[in-house]
Amino acid sequence: MEAKKTTVRDIRRRNRSILLSRLFFEGPLSRLELSGMTGLSAATASNVTAELIDERLVVEAGQVESDGGRPRVLLRVDPDYGYVVGVELAETGIRAELFDLSMTRRATVEEPMPPAPFDPGAVADHIAKALAAIVPAAGVAPAKVLAAGIGVPGTVDHESSAVVHAPTVGWDAVRLEQLLRDRGVELPLYVENGAKTQGQAEMWFGSGRGARHAVIVLVGSGVGAALVNNGAILRGISSSAGEWGHTTCVYGGRPCRCGARGCLEAYVGADAILDRFAELGTGLTLDGDADARIRAIVAAAADDPAVAAFVDEVAGMLGDGIANLVNLLNPERVVLGGFTGLALGERLLPRIRAAAQAGALPHPFGQATIELAKLGPDAIAFGAATLPVADLLARGADPRESAAAFTYVDA
Amino acid sequence: MEAKKTTVRDIRRRNRSILLSRLFFEGPLSRLELSGMTGLSAATASNVTAELIDERLVVEAGQVESDGGRPRVLLRVDPDYGYVVGVELAETGIRAELFDLSMTRRATVEEPMPPAPFDPGAVADHIAKALAAIVPAAGVAPAKVLAAGIGVPGTVDHESSAVVHAPTVGWDAVRLEQLLRDRGVELPLYVENGAKTQGQAEMWFGSGRGARHAVIVLVGSGVGAALVNNGAILRGISSSAGEWGHTTCVYGGRPCRCGARGCLEAYVGADAILDRFAELGTGLTLDGDADARIRAIVAAAADDPAVAAFVDEVAGMLGDGIANLVNLLNPERVVLGGFTGLALGERLLPRIRAAAQAGALPHPFGQATIELAKLGPDAIAFGAATLPVADLLARGADPRESAAAFTYVDA
């Protein structure tokens, strides 16, 4: 309704984007296949791909032997056109990963940090250090690094530059992008909520693949979600959409670290599960990190009826929470991820499904499948790395040429 | 990502749509103003408007006197280019309204019906009758009626034709569009969930105006919502997104007519309020329809502490439900409507706001304003009538020329 004008130039941009996206997700493909699947004439497909090849974004990738007739030459996005970095800011430290344009991991760098609350300056130092270290670690030319994405444990306002709000690590309006610029980082940066980056990873290469309407539910220490409508992750007015963990599921219930009562996170988040389990007084002792301890609890349910009842209740609440999302958003797929989500889901998926069915309306429930995440709990950095790639595909051009660093991409 | 090719023709279509939308929402405007606000060159603005004038969609609407220089001639969408009908299918009957293209109501026809459950054929008879009656009632030429929108109390699948699922009136997969065609209705039809049509009405001409991310909350007998992201109402995979009423707010709580427990509707829906009020045993007797009785309860809270506590709890739960939507969707505006919502909101908006604040995260809550609906509880038919207009504006062409009747419009 407030759309901006369209001009002849836009159509070339869009068609570049369409062809490039096809090659990225479905390549290698021949020119004629591209023409067929997009509806573009063969002439234009040739013409546009010639441009892309000229710019080295696309390369030929062998031929397909023919059964009479000229063989098709296959095209694909050149994996070595450039590289993208994905950074995860977790509660225990930084992890940076470098990928080529086929999203193959080329290097990983970890920077442990003392536990939260975090000093913003110190975090920026660590990120800058990781970004500096990963390029030599991967052995690629610094000039070929296109951009970096950063997944953070909080919400991100994209004003003139990225501003992070992350109460769980003690951040309120931290100008992360600016802090990195002050430390000499010159790469285009894409800062986004970690649940959203992980959600995008699942949408592109995990269990969400192919769905237009999906919900990626992430249950770890915190509880979040990436809500996907028509292929695009919902952001809302200040990019904080998807804050599912602090949705009330028990009116007036358990107090939550957010200050409110009865939040979903106060029942199904890892910390909540561990706390409530301790209150049960089963005599069971737990070792290891949160992930291991959650798994131990789930395993113990096999022998101990009290534990079984407890775990069953947790699964029931999670399923009920999922039911709410199914009712509200009518997704075709629900993907359950995060270390707690996977620990519960691997053994209790039928129970979770049943609870979701009990709480959801029959019609939307019937449209949705509920599956486990494919990429494991560590896809935040990977998802962050996809952000500049999404921008590249959407605009059909190198992110380094972008006017604004972060553009809202409607994958 | 799966986008279809763009061709030179599309750019004209889009620019037509942009100019037409501007004229509809912000007209009358001169050609030069149009050019300025859209970024289109004056030449193109002239050129495209000439086309629109040629097709009689747009007419001149007087001049603006100049302070030296040729005066601007103002353009606007011709209100009498054609007419649209909006139909509300309510639990008490049919209401049809006919509007011109300035959305001025020209006629209303009501068809009472015996209470639900409804016989689909009988409803189709009534709608067909109302559609036939309203054109003469408005005194307009039948050939100038462009299309009709129908708001129904349930969800709508748009497959080859509209299929309605409405458990509250006993409908499961009713092929409403086909039933109407069987009865000789030839108008293009746009069938949509009533909460969504009312939501669109509020977005276009009510309290939602100007917001890109909004939640229109509708509390009547049932409880629903229209979720607006980036100007578009969320539909999900089968158009049932927005089913807010059957979201769990009390895990294991009151049984709901949907079969689940603890649904929001089982606490804040009109029927639930009346039932629970009766259980209170205040001795107060209530008269009139549901609306009047809810209002009487709210009014009685001023004198009776027990009633006050009850009403306060209802407002608290409503506010908490709103908080969940604020967290999940990060809207810039929340609009509270529906007869129950308005009855509560008119007196208890501060309480509802406070409850929402208590349940929501500070950051998204701070971005959202919570307001009452402007159009009253009867905007379903009006909103239904906007559906074909939205289509007209989006495609920049007469809906009668559309290939598929219902197209998903991204206002």
Add this chain to the structure above:
DNA sequence: CGGTTTTAGTTAAGGACGTTAATTTACGCC
């Protein structure tokens, strides 16, 4: 082994559009 067939890809001509830069139109004002 050279012509034929088949499929892939490229050129060339043509049309739809938006843009810029004149040019014309329609007023108010001496």
Add this chain to the structure above:
DNA sequence: GGCGTAAATTAACGTCCTTAACTAAAACCG
């Protein structure tokens, strides 16, 4: 009645897609 000013139209031009003709590269076949 000419002048100044702003609105609107026209003309020339460039971009980009399309159709249709054409070239390229292989298998098939006598």
